[in-house]
């Protein structure tokens with residue numbers, strides 16, 4: 280006998296598993312449909328090689344930490360290659376091409392398909408929004424969000440990042456640049472602080488020579504090995520992995536309720552609706568396509584939740600021919616990012632941090648931050664060498680550094696490094712500190728996700744993405760780049776290189792289905808009853824600069840409550 284779920288959730292990334300777990304705990308039956316693979320589930324022992332024997336998994340006993348560890352090889356290219364890596368945006372079968380997005384400009388649009396979604400390789404920074412960016416702008420107040428932030432912070436859990444060499448150097452520079460420690464979760468003034476990260480505290484035996492590295496990596500707690508970007512397969516069991524991506528945190532908790540099933544390798548191609556007696560549209564289910572077999576079927580439910588991320592949620596709305604709303608897909612923000620990298624000499628480092636290297640990869644990948652309400656924020660990025668070479672020195676709107684000798688007294692170089700310049704920069708990699716600039720990005724109607732009128736793939740018209748920052752966002756980014764450079768100089772950097780990232784560098788995608796325009800204050804669509812949103816797209820704005828996921832998770836927790844009250 281086939282029983283339809285009460286609720287279908289589309290997408291198991293930053294938001295989907297959160298609402299699924301909360302609804303499951305309320306006794307509501309949920310089916311989560313996810314387009315990508317499931318790493319670490321015994322039902323799919325070779326997830327990239329074949330489709331497995333079953334379609335869904337709901338038993339927490341299916342989750343296997345050792346399997347997860349064998350599949351997340353930690354090899355940068357195997358995991359992160361945009362075309363064929365396990366964390367790519369594309370089908371589970373790696374022999375196939377990635378799923379196409381048309382972005383007419385120079386771009387990186389970094390998202391992952393799979394149970395855990397883009398949180399599989401995120402840095403786990405989990406700050407709250409800036410209160411001033413919520414109050415007086417969003418239809419709901421910051422105070423309303425606080426209990427939900429608290430619940431998310433306790434569930435993941437979120438802890439302040441431990442201090443490693445790169446953080447000590449950053450704090451030293453930030454203090455010399457005139458900033459002070461901001462001891463708060465609710466940042467209303469500027470200041471630096473350790474990142475509130477969804478990463479377990481360090482393993483207590485980390486410095487004990489009686490334990491080998493291998494032994495430590497099977498124990499509870501962060502190993503400080505810097506593999507956040509490669510998924511972090513470190514811990515005694517699947518659900519105790521140190522970095523708290525949703526696949527290892529919320530997914531097992533959802534399964535434990537006994538009310539939630541997850542189905543990977545399933546792409547939702549249409550949201551199905553019917554007319555009510557009063558003539559309004561309401562969601563009744565979805566049409567899906569099995570990404571291995573191409574088989575198409577329909578699943579029915581009383582409520583549908585879209586949590587497919589900022590590109591696919593509006594794409595799906597439009598491909599489903601849901602009612603026209605000019606704001607669907609509009610208002611895209613991305614924190615208009617940039618990077619500056621300081622290179623230090625050994626003596627300076629010895630004097631300041633007592634070590635001749637920074638070793639940026641040691642510790643949490645992003646472990647300390649400077650909040651600057653009104654402008655955005657600055658945070659440390661300690662990527663592994665391959666990703667550093669790519670994003671710090673390989674991708675820029677300035678073109679090749681060599682072709683335009685420094686145009687500013689602030690930076691020794693700007694733009695792409697190649698050949699001997701790149702070799703030199705990477706030889707000094709262990710003595711670098713990189714700061715990422717994350718701008719309070721203004722919402723603009725022109726920035727958008729729309730359907731490409733000419734190109735379709737197996738899931739319908741593909742998304743076309745346009746983003747150009749506003750003048751205000753550009754000015755804020757310039758100011759932050761100068762502040763970050765000053766911090767590096769004050770810390771003793773001998774050279775500072777500015778990446779000058781192109782505007783279409785998409786890591787923090789937000790606000791394409793904005794609250795107050797497409798969804799109401801409870802995240803239900805104005806034009807389609809029983810259709811909710813629980814991903815970054817429901818954000819009214821870019822939160823003032825803070826990383827978005829914790830706010831999405833707080834909102835999803837709140838939405839579960841409101842949805843359950845209204846319909847169950």
Ligand SMILES: Cc1cc2nc3c(=O)[nH]c(=O)nc-3n(C[C@H](O)[C@H](O)[C@H](O)COP(=O)(O)OP(=O)(O)OC[C@H]3O[C@@H](n4cnc5c(N)ncnc54)[C@H](O)[C@@H]3O)c2cc1C
Nearest residue numbers: 290292293294314392396397402403404547814815826828
């Ligand atoms: C390198 C990197 C580092 C980051 N670090 C941080 C950080 O430290 N802190 C932070 O807050 N944010 C960080 N982010 C951003 C973070 O990953 C996102 O904010 C978060 O994952 C967004 O959650 P989401 O649910 O909106 O989308 P996603 O996590 O992208 O999830 C969407 C899910 O839906 C699935 N899906 C899409 N379409 C369909 C469909 N039609 N049918 C079925 N399934 C579908 C996708 O496969 C995916 O699993 C980082 C991102 C990157 C790339």
